[in-house]
Amino acid sequence: MCLDVDDTLLDSQRAARQGLRELLGTDRAWPVWERTTDDYYARYVNDELDFDVMCVERTKAFFAAFGEQIDDAEATRRENLRMAAMQRSWGLFDDARPCLDWMRDSGLRLAVVTNAPSAYQRKKIAAVGLADTFDVLVISGEVGVAKPDPRIFHTACDALGLRPDEVAHVGDRLDTDAQGATRAGLHGIWLNRDQRAPEDAGVPAITSLHELPELLVGDLAALPAVPELIR
Ligand SMILES: [Mg+2]
Incomplete structure (x- = not known):
C-alpha cells in the first residue's frame, strides 16, 4: 500500500493557513496564497526552481499581487516566520x-x-x-x-x-x-x-x-x- x-x-492545508494567519494577522488572503503556491510548487516539482528559491520567489509573488515589492532578504525573513508557524501546526x-x-x-x-x-x-x-x-x-x-x-x-x-x-x-x-x-x-x-x-x-x-x-x-x-x- x-x-x-x-x-x-x-492536514497540510490547515497548517499552511495557520502559517499565513500568523504572518499576516489574518488569513483573508488565503485564496491568493493557495493559487500562488499551486503555481510555484509546480515549478519546483518540474525542476524549474530549487525548493528554497521557490519559497522566496513565491513569497515575493504573493506580496506583489497586493502591490508590495519586496527584496530577497525581506521575502526570506517573512517566509521563515511563516514556515516556522506552519511547522508548529503540522498534524x-x-x-x-x-x-x-x-x-x-x-x-x-x-x-x-x-x-x-x-x-x-x-x-x-x-x-x-x-x-x-x-x-x-x-x-x-x-x-x-x-x-x-x-x-x-x-x-x-x-x-x-x-x-x-x-x-x-x-x-x-x-x-x-x-x-x-x-x-x-x-x-x-x-x-x-x-x-x-x-x-x-x-x-x-x-x-x-x-x-x-x-x-x-x-x-x-x-x-x-x-x-x-x-x-
Ligand atoms: Mg497530497
Whole structure:
C-alpha cells in the first residue's frame, strides 16, 4: 500500500493557513496564497526552481499581487516566520492514525510516495509521529522523479518487492495520485476529502480514510496480494 502525505495523512492545508494567519494577522488572503503556491510548487516539482528559491520567489509573488515589492532578504525573513508557524501546526487528520494502524495490523507493507524535498519531508513525517510507520519512504527529492511520473510509483513497488498490480496508492490529487498511479499499473484510489465531483474520475474514490479498509477488502479484493493478507 502506497500513500501520499500532504492533505492525505497530514492536514497540510490547515497548517499552511495557520502559517499565513500568523504572518499576516489574518488569513483573508488565503485564496491568493493557495493559487500562488499551486503555481510555484509546480515549478519546483518540474525542476524549474530549487525548493528554497521557490519559497522566496513565491513569497515575493504573493506580496506583489497586493502591490508590495519586496527584496530577497525581506521575502526570506517573512517566509521563515511563516514556515516556522506552519511547522508548529503540522498534524495528522483524525482518520489517518486508525487507518494506518488497521493496515499495519492487517500485515500490509506501507510506503510513502510524496513530491517534496528530502530533509523537509522526513522532518514533517517525524514531526507527526510517523517516523517508524512505513517500510519505505519514496520522496521525489531523493529519487529524482515526481508523481505522476510512473517511475516514482515503480520505485515504490520495487522497494516493497511487489508488482505494480499488487499495490494500491491513495492520495488527495486525482491526477497526480490516483490517475498517475493507475497509469503506472497500480490501483489508484482518489481521496476526495472535499467531495468534489468530476464527471468521470475513472478511479475508485473515497471521502475519508475511514472508508479505505472497506474498499481494500471489497472492491479491491481482486488485488493478488491483498486477500490473503487481510483475511
Ligand atoms: Mg497530497
